[in-house]
Amino acid sequence: MISIKDLISGMPFPLYLAPMEGVTDRAFRLACKEQGADVLISEFVSSDALSREVEKSIRKMAFDERERPFGIQIFGHDELSLVKAAHLAEAAGPDFVDINWGCPVKKVVSKGAGSAILQDIPKMAVLTGAVVRELRIPVTVKTRLGWDSTSKPIVEVAERMQDVGVQAIAIHGRTRAQMYGGEADWSLIGEVKRNPRMSIPVIGNGDVNSAGKAILYRERYGVDAVMIGRAAIGNPWIFRQVRDLLAGREPYVPDYADRMGMVLRQLRQTMEEKGERRAVLEMRSQYAGYFKGLDHFKPVRMRLMAATSIAECEEILRLYQAV
Ligand SMILES: Cc1cc2nc3c(=O)[nH]c(=O)nc-3n(C[C@H](O)[C@H](O)[C@H](O)COP(=O)(O)O)c2cc1C
Incomplete structure (x- = not known):
């Protein structure tokens, strides 16, 4: 099983398609892959629903071999169902399992899942560690800077995640309180990357809406990979545009x-x-x-x-x- 670090270091400019519920289904992911996205992740799958083997959740894990490297993302709040869901996800054959510790949506947060965990970092470490121990394939995490403007513990969170065996961390440069408002703050993502204790890949996410910005942010904040979400909706060519710009070509404009x-x-x-x-x-x-x-x-x-x-x-x- 290839580690996430080896996987990413073999890519000249690693680009992730951000997981987006209701958007990044197989058809959309394949379009992005074809246009140059390197790493794809499923829409989030509820571990409660998955552990009850709800048909719709099982279907969300389906992927095509062309999508590799591919991760299945799960979210949850309870160790038993999270671990069971992680096993089911692993059995579906992805390259890694990603835990969503960043979703700000009320329905998810009110149960203690998604970004709610940022209010209880010890629990985040316990739950994540339990999943890591149980799986044979790499586990990664996607999260936010923190809960609100008074609490942005991402530097500590990243260390804790690394300590429990997470192989890569994707950080959306917003707090939960910000939801999708305001501007993503990448300076703390850069701080995580500069932390000499960190050795796992750090994937920067938030507001990358042009090829130029992807390249600029990777350079400026030193991240190992850039993750693009909303800017790819209706524009899967954004990945190709990054590749063009890197190669010194005029970015492709679809007619x-x-x-x-x-x-x-x-x-x-x-x-x-x-x-x-x-x-x-x-x-x-x-x-x-x-x-x-x-x-x-x-x-x-x-x-x-x-x-x-x-x-x-x-x-x-x-x-x-x-x-
Ligand atoms: C419609 C929509 C659905 C999303 N669903 C998920 C999800 O299932 N899992 C997840 O980790 N993040 C989800 N996100 C957050 C994105 O992955 C990403 O972190 C966020 O949009 C910021 O990146 P961007 O500015 O490039 O869009 C979703 C975002 C949107 C807009």
Whole structure:
């Protein structure tokens, strides 16, 4: 089993696609992989639901061999179900299991999972350590700077995670209280990386919305990898744009045919997995990203939002292409 450190150090500029519930399903992840994302992670999977073997949660762990290196992310608050879920995740065959200690959503936090754990670091260490001990594959963690502006213990958290055997830590440069507001603060991510006690890879995350920013932030904060989330929604080409810029090329700009082709492919792939109705519904949240900046696209988008079949979406998209 290859360690995360070896995995990352073999990549010239490691780029992660951030896990995003409701977005980073297999079809979307494959699109990003094709465009240059190195490491992919599933949407988060509830350890409570998984340990009860709820069908939907089991399905969320499915991945394609082309997605490797691939991680399955679990979240939870209770040792028994977290460990059981971690075993089930491991059995699905990923390269690593990631524990979500960063989700700020009330439904998750109110149970003590996600970023709520940042209020109880000893418990975070116990639960994480238990998962690490139980698994044969690497365990990584994704978290935030801290709970709120008065508590940003990420430097200590990162050390504790390393001490219990976590192989890499992804840090979103916000506190729980910030949710997704304000600006991500990477200075503390840089501090974690500069900590001489740290030896595991540190993955920086938050507000990387252009190829230039990915390169700048990696240099400025010294992180081992950069993780991109929202900026990839409707723009899986962002990974390719980073590669272009690094190679001294003009970053690739997809034309309309590219965008339409990507949307249709994603729709069809999602349909294979989840059926046409879900594919059409779920794609609605991505049109704004895919067709950003196009002239007179709003009425087209409105029609796409009301479409109920892939054939209808295709017809609408081709009509715009023709005018
Ligand atoms: C719609 C959405 C869903 C998300 N779901 C997850 C998730 O399942 N697991 C997780 O660790 N983070 C999740 N996040 C947080 C992202 O992984 C990432 O940390 C955050 O968006 C900041 O990165 P960005 O500025 O590049 O988007 C989600 C974010 C969004 C916008």
